Amino acid sequence: MASLKESEHLSLPFPVIEAATKKFTTFIGSGGYGQVYKGELSLSGELRTVVVKRLSTKESKGGQGVNEFLTEIQLLSRYKHPNIVSLLGFCHQGDEKIFQQKILIYEYAEHGSLDTYLRGPCMFTWKQRINICIDAACGRDHLHNHVSDNHRVIHGDIKSGNILLGHNWKAMIADLGLSKRGLTTENDSYIVTHPCSTYAYLDPQYEITGILTKESDIYSFGVVLFEVLCGVVLFEVI
Structure with a gap:
């Protein structure tokens, strides 16, 4: 996935994003990718609350994370679903x-x-837990079976931290940077020599063979179901 040409309609200039985040003072979190900010952005004449993920400048200069950045843009701009987080824009400077x-x-x-x-103590009712799991399952099913007639997308890092909860607690799958796109006629859609999934959610067969399949996602999703059932984040207790 080397080109952004198909997604250029989502490209936004840096000063617009800087203004939306009040010069990046609205910090709400961070991760290995960089820092996250809350912002207010005018899109199609409507003022919307958005999340801005800014990958670290150090990584950018070293070229790290570029493939994940491109993958996220191309997949999220192409494949839309209520239970997959929506990409509203992006910014890049340089080649x-x-x-x-x-x-x-x-x-x-x-x-x-x-x-x-x-x-800690789970605040969800059992009905809310079931609805969250169904929403996330619908998002995963769309990636595996309905993005197109000939292709599927394997997420590669399904975990509770990559499932976001929006209005009315609607669950949405996020962080598609490690995802792989393959043909629906292929059982083993991609071969990966170094699995990148979070360890507690990692399919043992994927870890042993380096072969990523849609069943790898299903295994990871099963771990999420276990977490919701038990009210615990598994990677914190392993």
Whole structure:
């Protein structure tokens, strides 16, 4: 996935994003990819609350994370579903080998990530738990079976931290940077020599063979179901 040409309609200039985040003072979280900010952005004449993920400048200069950045843009701009987080825009400066700025803009999930609610006493009713699991399953099913007649997308890192909760606690699968796209006629859609999934959610067969299949996602999703059932984040107790 080397080109952004098909997604250029989502490209936003850096000063617009800087203004939306009040010069990146609206910090709400961070991860291995960089920092996350809340912002207000005018899109199609409507002021919307958004999440801005800014990959670290150090990574950008070294070329790290570029493939994940491109993958996220191309998949999320192409494949839409209510239970997959929406990409609203992006910003890049530099060429497609070394970006000085790598910024992704998503719809705002007002309740944050699922793992936040699995620490300590679970606040969800059983009906809410079931609905969250069904939503996430619908998003996963869309990636595996309905993105197109000839292709499927394997997420590669399904975990409770990558499931966001929006309005009315609607669950949405996020973080598709490690995803792989393959033909539906192939059982083993991709071969990966170094599995990148979070360890507690990693399919043992994927770890042993390096072969990533849609069943790898299903295994990871099964771990998420276990977490929701038990009200615990598994990777924190292993």
